[in-house]
Amino acid sequence: MTPTEIQHALGGFPILTLVTFIPLAGAIVLLFVNSRSTGLIKGFALVVTLIDLAFSLPLYTRFDRTTHLMQFAERHEWIPSLGAQYYLGIDGISVLLILLTTLLGAVSVLCSFKAIEERQKEYYVSLLVLQTGMLGVFIALDFFLFYIFWEVMLVPMYFLIGIWGGPRKLYAAIKFFLYTLAGSVFLLLGILALYFIHGGQTGDYTFDIVKLIYQVKLTTGQQFWIFLAFFVGFAIKVPMFPFHTWLPDAHVEAPTAGSVILAGVLLKMGTYGFVRFNLPLFPQASQSFVPFIALLSIIGIIYGALVAMAQDDIKKLVAYSSVSHLGFVMLGVFALNVQGVSGGMLQMINHGLSTGALFLIVGIIYERRHTRMIADFGGLSKVIPVFTVIFAITMLSSIGLPGLNGFVGEFLILVGVFQRSIMYAAFAVVGIILGAAYMLWLFQRMMFGAVEKAENQNLRDCTAREVIYMLPLLLFMFVIGIYPKPYLSILEPSVANIVRQVQVDRTPQAAAQKSAERDMLQRAVSPSAAQEQAPSRLAGARPAGVAGAGASKAAVPVAGDGATGDAISPSSGAPAVAAAAPSLPAAAGVPQPAPHRQPGR
């Protein structure tokens, strides 16, 4: 099977199209509903997001975890004169993000029922359109399509901030829009450059992401410049220091649901972009950018945490904590090893859950007191116990307490980063400590002590609706924290594949040399290997003894199986680190003995 081949699943049933466009269809229907029947509008929006969530579940349950190939793929001609296709598909990198998006989509509708009182129709239309845009970004496998979703999504977000936002909403909205647009136009130039380079090399002018990733050959100079163009686009979105200044404004001014989506999903598009595109497309540039990105990430981690500590507005504090956490994710991704990247991917989900939940908590308390100043609270634990429990779990998840999801991600990232550089890891740990400090301090100032303000005496505890939308988030915090294996195993084949690709020399000279090697290798491998799911380049990374049928399951997870799956319990963590330390086989296709495959077993 060639690397560009894909798996069509569900008997040609266009499930990805449905998942992506159900919200948009809902939005269009909503346009024609009378804007005064607000109950109908709310109910309809919720039903639409729930249906979307339901449709996205099979993506997880029927996901083939043995392969990194694109699944559930749909491909149709769209603009043949440009080589742009309607091409959708998902792999381990995107599947969890899609589920996160559909989950947070339903949550954000539910959390807005009381908070949004005016222009409700437009509000839910915007939310639904936004959801289509976000899902499209994760699902598109054609750069042209990807870019359209990437940009389209800005418009509803701009409206969410600008119409339903706080006092400085106009400034925040336009700043958000201009910053991200400025980044994405450079991304567009990068995409065009790739398109023409690939077209010039193969005669096939296409925006097909899979083809480009596997086929384009780039000199070091080309890699540098296109990496930079992509970097600007994604780094603003993440946002990495020093491109982060739009984030606090946007977060603080956005309505609760806007913040939840912004933190939960939008920021992940940047990190997703790095994992999906920068790593496999520009391996040499990625390697040489590591110190630069690590530096920016570490500054982001520590700066974000320090600024968060100094905030007296809860929402601003959470916003800056995002800068810190996303720095962590970036550091993990640019460790360029399986642990780091899968830790980064998992931490993206974790951050979506915990920071999304934190913004919901801020929203809940703001709806009651109409203030977000920390100083206005104190001693709330006595007044609103349910809220306190929810807040406590979320806070602990955010600071990475073992047993909750944040720990798994942070631990894996640290394992990955440690292998790359002890110094990076040391700085990252400082960030974790600071993170614990500002969150615990926030919790202490808000929840403990005496109830000093009279307004806080009679606060209402969480309503059933609020508990309902918090529950799934809390549930997943525990589930991922206690038994992360299913989530890691769904990531692993794809992450391992990307990590392999980032070791590949993509320059034209190297490609010529490699193809010769691959020919030799293919002749050496038994014919039965050709029928397996894994592409031939995987053959090198396969333990010699298990090259028969059905071996791909054992072969693909590589070192991650031991390190990621079992390393969570502190006892087996240490040996896993040691065993995983020798990094992956340097270049794909070079046969290697497999002594590190099953560490600690």
Place this chain on the structure above:
Amino acid sequence: MELTLPIPNLRAIMPELVMTFWACLVLVVDVLISKERKTWVGYLALVGTLVTMAFTLPLLGTRTSTFSNMFLVDGVALFFKFIFLLATALVILVSLRYLDIEGVNLGEYYAMILFATLGMMIMAAGNELITIYLSLELMVISTYVLCGFIRRDRRSTEAAVKYFLLGIFTSAILLYGMALLYGLTGTTNLTEIGRALQAKNLGANPALLLAMIFLAAGLGFKVAAVPFHMYVPDVYEGSPTPIAAFISVGPKAAGFAVLARLFLVSLPAIRPQWGTLLWVLCVMTMTLGNLVAMKQSNIKRMLAYSSIAHAGYVLIGLVVANEIGLASVVLYMFVYAFMNIGAFSMVILMCKRGDRGERIEDFRGLARSHPWAAIAFLVFFLSLAGIPPTGGFIGKFYLFSAAIQANYVWLAVIGVANSALSVYYYFRVTMLMYMSDPSGEIRLTLSPSLVFALAVMVIGTLAIGLYPSPLIAAARASMAPIFGP
């Protein structure tokens, strides 16, 4: 040279013949129709553009010339003719009610529009300097009249005078450039000029460079390129709004058609020189247009500067000047006809008797009272700003991809940076529409023809954005005769 008078191929100039006939017909009918029914003249003119379009259709795919090679029928000319006819039809549709409101419901208006369109059509097809110059004058003289059509309004008159004075001045410069070309080569035929320049090896001749600069200046005025843009804001502001829409699309497109043909066919000998000249014009036009547009408080002036900026984007295609570059020019002008006339139509929508509704502030809170109108405006703004899924994105995408492909990376970088910049002022209006409370009751001038035209333009803008395939294919095909085998 022996003078032969071959029978011209009338089939090739059928669209122009029909247009001439129809413009005269409109003039005649105008006299016969009572003052209250002048709108019928408008519908007649509209039918005329549609009939002309119908006569243009059978020519698609043909490549021929007539009148001793003075008049060409090729893909480029035909594509541009469709742009002109489309723009004319839309402008007539949005004018019908407007003239009533302004109290100048006179039939000549439509005749003038048709004559201007005729001029543009011949400009795009002209393969000879005199033909081009005469048709250009036909176009601009008609537009001078149209600019000053609201005689009682001082601004309208001022616009006409300003346009006229600067217009004849630059026409003279253009003519001077043409004369220099003729002097150097002894022919007025574009193809022959190109051949003669190559044969005589005049590439470094200062007179040729001077001619190039004069031609660029004369046509730069028509396309509203910086530094020949000074008239644009005043003229757009003062002119009747549909005419501002018309001259922001029609003469601009015609100017590009001539610029492209003249430079590519006649001046390939000095390709690097005009490439550099246009590069500089392009960057100045984009940047200045966008920067100044940010400061405007009058929406027509803002759209004027925006149309300057858009001329800059289109110039990218001319700097690149290969097949995909020129295809992107025609593609962009086609999309631009929809979105820019659309944006101006929104101003017409705000126009009331005694109030032209052209302050940006007038749009405050529009989304509250008229959500559909606000959505229409949003679509046009998204398209002008180049944000998908609109036609404007496809147009810009194609322009920038042409630049990247031809290795004009810096041009593309400046282009996208400008594109991002432009969002600021387009979204300033969007912000007022959606995010501010209305300051008073907003009454729109909704007439069936205007609503229909708006619907066409919104759907057109979105349709091109979502399914651009046929348009891109047509644009590429129109270039094939020039660049193909």
